[in-house]
Amino acid sequence: MAKKEAVKTVREPLFHVVKRDDLPWWKAWLIRVATIVIAIFLVGILSVVVTGQSFGGTYQIMFSGVFGRLFEGHTTMLWKYLQEIVILLSLALALTPAFKMKFWNCGAEGQALMGGLASIICMIELGDKLSYPVLLAVITITSIFAGALWGVIPAIFKAAFNTNETLFTLMMNYIATQIIAYYVYIKGGGSNVINPVSAGNFPSVGGNDYFVNIMIVSVITVVMYIYLKYSKQGYEISVVGESQNTARYIGINVKKVIIRTMIISGALCGITGMLLVAGKDHSININSVGGQGFTAILMSWLGQFNPFIMVVMTAIVVFLRLGVAKVADTALLNSSFSEIMVGIVILMLVGCEFFIHYSIKFKHKKEAAA
Amino acid sequence: MKKLLAILLAVAMLVLCFAGCGAAGGEEKSDLKVGFIFLHDEQSTYDKNFMDAAKAACEAMNVDYAQKTQIPESKDCYDAAVELIEVDGCDIIFADSFGHESFLIDAAKKYPDVQFCHATGTQAHTAGVKNFHNAFASIYEGRYLAGVAAGMKLNEMIKDGKITADKAKMGYVGAFTFAEVMSGYTSFYLGAKSVCPSVTMDVKFTGSWYDEQKEKEAAQALISGGCVLISQHADSMGAPTACETAGVPNVSYNGSTVAACPNTFIVSSRIDWTPYFKYMIECVQNGKEIDTDWTGTIETGSVVLTDINEKAAAEGTAEKIADVKAKLLDGSINVFDTANFTVGGKAVESYLADVDTDANFEKDTEAIENGVFYESKHRSAPYFDVEIDGITLLDRNYG
Numbered sequence: 001m002a003k004k005e006a007v008k009t010v011r012e013p014l015f016h017v018v019k020r021d022d023l024p025w026w027k028a029w030l031i032r033v034a035t036i037v038i039a040i041f042l043v044g045i046l047s048v049v050v051t052g053q054s055f056g057g058t059y060q061i062m063f064s065g066v067f068g069r070l071f072e073g074h075t076t077m078l079w080k081y082l083q084e085i086v087i088l089l090s091l092a093l094a095l096t097p098a099f100k101m102k103f104w105n106c107g108a109e110g111q112a113l114m115g116g117l118a119s120i121i122c123m124i125e126l127g128d129k130l131s132y133p134v135l136l137a138v139i140t141i142t143s144i145f146a147g148a149l150w151g152v153i154p155a156i157f158k159a160a161f162n163t164n165e166t167l168f169t170l171m172m173n174y175i176a177t178q179i180i181a182y183y184v185y186i187k188g189g190g191s192n193v194i195n196p197v198s199a200g201n202f203p204s205v206g207g208n209d210y211f212v213n214i215m216i217v218s219v220i221t222v223v224m225y226i227y228l229k230y231s232k233q234g235y236e237i238s239v240v241g242e243s244q245n246t247a248r249y250i251g252i253n254v255k256k257v258i259i260r261t262m263i264i265s266g267a268l269c270g271i272t273g274m275l276l277v278a279g280k281d282h283s284i285n286i287n288s289v290g291g292q293g294f295t296a297i298l299m300s301w302l303g304q305f306n307p308f309i310m311v312v313m314t315a316i317v318v319f320l321r322l323g324v325a326k327v328a329d330t331a332l333l334n335s336s337f338s339e340i341m342v343g344i345v346i347l348m349l350v351g352c353e354f355f356i357h358y359s360i361k362f363k364h365k366k367e368a369a370a
Numbered sequence: 371m372k373k374l375l376a377i378l379l380a381v382a383m384l385v386l387c388f389a390g391c392g393a394a395g396g397e398e399k400s401d402l403k404v405g406f407i408f409l410h411d412e413q414s415t416y417d418k419n420f421m422d423a424a425k426a427a428c429e430a431m432n433v434d435y436a437q438k439t440q441i442p443e444s445k446d447c448y449d450a451a452v453e454l455i456e457v458d459g460c461d462i463i464f465a466d467s468f469g470h471e472s473f474l475i476d477a478a479k480k481y482p483d484v485q486f487c488h489a490t491g492t493q494a495h496t497a498g499v500k501n502f503h504n505a506f507a508s509i510y511e512g513r514y515l516a517g518v519a520a521g522m523k524l525n526e527m528i529k530d531g532k533i534t535a536d537k538a539k540m541g542y543v544g545a546f547t548f549a550e551v552m553s554g555y556t557s558f559y560l561g562a563k564s565v566c567p568s569v570t571m572d573v574k575f576t577g578s579w580y581d582e583q584k585e586k587e588a589a590q591a592l593i594s595g596g597c598v599l600i601s602q603h604a605d606s607m608g609a610p611t612a613c614e615t616a617g618v619p620n621v622s623y624n625g626s627t628v629a630a631c632p633n634t635f636i637v638s639s640r641i642d643w644t645p646y647f648k649y650m651i652e653c654v655q656n657g658k659e660i661d662t663d664w665t666g667t668i669e670t671g672s673v674v675l676t677d678i679n680e681k682a683a684a685e686g687t688a689e690k691i692a693d694v695k696a697k698l699l700d701g702s703i704n705v706f707d708t709a710n711f712t713v714g715g716k717a718v719e720s721y722l723a724d725v726d727t728d729a730n731f732e733k734d735t736e737a738i739e740n741g742v743f744y745e746s747k748h749r750s751a752p753y754f755d756v757e758i759d760g761i762t763l764l765d766r767n768y769g
Contacts, residue, residue, distance in 0.1 A: 064457050065453075065457070068453065068456050068457045069456060069457060074456050076452050076456055077452070077453060077456065077457065080449050080452070080453075185768050192468075192469070192546065192768075193443060193468060193469035195472050195727075196472045196473070196476075209445075280444070280445045281444040281445045282445075283444065283472075285442075285443060285444070285469070287442050287444075288444065290442065325438075325440075326457075328439075329436065329437055329438055329439065330436070332437065334411035334412060334413065334439060335411055335439050335440040336411075
């Protein structure tokens with residue numbers, strides 16, 4: 001008896017992490033929703049502690065930072081919120097086919113910047129030479145091409161030489177940033193700023209500048225869902241992602257799929273760049289994408305590569321980003337506060353995925369079961 | 371499962387309970403509210419200078435204010451202005467970065483009843499938008515005074531036999547090679563030259579408003595290149611700390627660095643924005659028009675010097691500065707008097723400056739009248755970009 005126990009204490013750790021796949025879908029979703037509620041609750045508590053506002057007041061400020069005075073009929077802030085969602089969503093959607101293929105595209109930032117660069121070049125150089133519809137068409141085509149080019153270069157190297165795509169796409173970001181910096185220097189003179197260009201702007205619909213952006217991304221969302229779920233190419237992406245050997249065995253040309261998928265991924269990033277330049281800023285600088293290419297990686301993962309879940313996830317994260325920023329500004333705190341809060345929430349969401357996919361079995365429980 | 375449900379219910383109850391009891395909103399005491407848009411936050415000395423002034427001015431005038439920090443130079447600036455107006459109910463919007471300007475003008479067109487003020491911009495005098503205004507300060511006068519302190523220090527070094535008159539070379543760390551910086555280092559140089567005629571100056575550019583390492587390296591390179599005094603126009607502590615380590619006197623900017631550099635800090639010039647903020651609030655309170663292009667001066671209290679560090683400064687510096695300041699105020703000294711500088715060995719009689727903003731940076735306005743280059747007269751933001759004799763640009767950086 002004593003001998004048996006001694007052996008056990010040496011060999012058995014305090015707990016085991018066990019993979020589980022028996023969790024029903026509704027239970028998994030209950031955990032996710034609960035996590036989000038707790039996360040928002042936690043952000044509220046921390047805000048109260050730091051700012052000294054009342055609890056309800058904090059949420060009121062958060063709400064006003066996102067929706068403004070929506071109930072009084074002012075919709076401007078709501079449109080801004082939707083615009084922020086679609087930009088992040090659009091980047092997440094762009095990354096999804098690549099991620100599903102287990103191709104770690106960390107280059108959304110650079111691919112979007114290159115798309116934006118193509119847009120601004122067209123707007124500046126061709127703005128007075130082409131008619132408006134033709135100009136818009138040229139902007140769209142060149143942006144898609146520029147983004148796709150920036151995405152396909154690492155893919156070709158991966159397919160041909162098996163280079164590490166994570167490092168490669170990251171490095172491509174730096175190159176893109178420097179190209180933008182150089183272009184801003186040429187066009188902005190010493191001042192480091194390109195003044196907004198009036199040619200080739202997306203039309204405003206009903207006085208709303210962001211309507212076109214929102215429509216375009218809505219369409220992409222639906223198309224991406226269908227593409228991944230019901231098309232043959234979408235299926236090929238899943239198979240390559242699961243196992244390249246299996247893919248080869250059933251006759252899928254893996255190199256072709258990698259290159260094709262990265263063209264799509266890069267092209268969608270290029271479109272996002274266009275939405276930012278032609279649909280929003282009408283100018284460009286090295287911070288135009290503002291690091292959202294990296295946040296989008298998380299959004300794609302948290303959305304489990306499902307475009308519609310990504311809509312919900314981006315809506316939550318952008319809500320917190322804008323809302324907490326308002327709380328911080330109202331309390332005259334600096335922006336680190338909202339970064340910390342959003343970081344906590346994302347960490348909790350990632351953590352909750354862990355507990356959905358794995359369960360922790362403690363030693364004594366196991367004994368009892370045995 | 372039961373446990374989970376219990377937790378959920380508990381959370382829901384808590385949320386409801388708190389949401390119920392805390393619904394009282396904050397009331398505004400004042401009927402006027404100012405909204406500030408900042409490029410970064412207080413970690414940048416540039417933005418901190420504005421934020422301190424915003425607080426001081428609004429407290430002194432007893433008005434409420436709201437702020438948005440970390441607003442990039444993009445449509446986000448427009449959106450921030452909309453938010454400050456529609457959600458916070460601001461009547462005046464102020465933005466502090468050069469690149470905010472075009473987006474702020476768009477917002478000004480959309481909200482004609484709100485006053486928009488913008489620092490360091492150049493377009494108000496040509497944009498034709500009545501409620502959009504630019505502001506800056508004649509900081510070149512402050513630089514000139516700081517230059518006088520530098521010249522006094524050089525004279526002391528020559529007198530003490532530490533250097534000979536022909537070795538009186540200063541170094542200057544600048545951010546970008548454009549008018550705002552060029553106007554600054556030239557006035558600094560002319561200030562030094564007014565008391566120490568043999569002075570020369572080397573300039574290096576970092577290509578960034580805030581890069582501590584680059585600014586440090588630039589200062590070190592200038593020191594090893596024979597510069598015996600350093601000044602800078604960039605926002606980090608890089609150059610001042612490099613000077614303290616090397617034991618080289620430093621004339622600072624944006625505020626005193628005496629705490630970190632007790633042995634080498636001489637004096638610093640900076641723009642105090644409090645007078646402008648008070649002015650714009652007063653204008654709106656009294657229904658007066660705000661100047662399209664407002665230039666703060668020594669007289670308005672916008673251009674200020676910090677306390678002089680007696681330990682590093684030459685004897686009699688304070689008296690000399692007070693004397694020169696009086697002459698600047700009564701107009702008997704003009705900083706950019708063409709009698710005091712030459713280009714290629716010749717006096718400059720005429721100079722076309724790029725005052726009106728256009729895509730091709732065309733030179734459009736004659737800046738010299740009666741033998742004086744009038745800076746900040748045709749618009750508040752600097753446009754002096756003449757490369758004068760005695761100053762050597764070791765490199766250039768346009769961003």
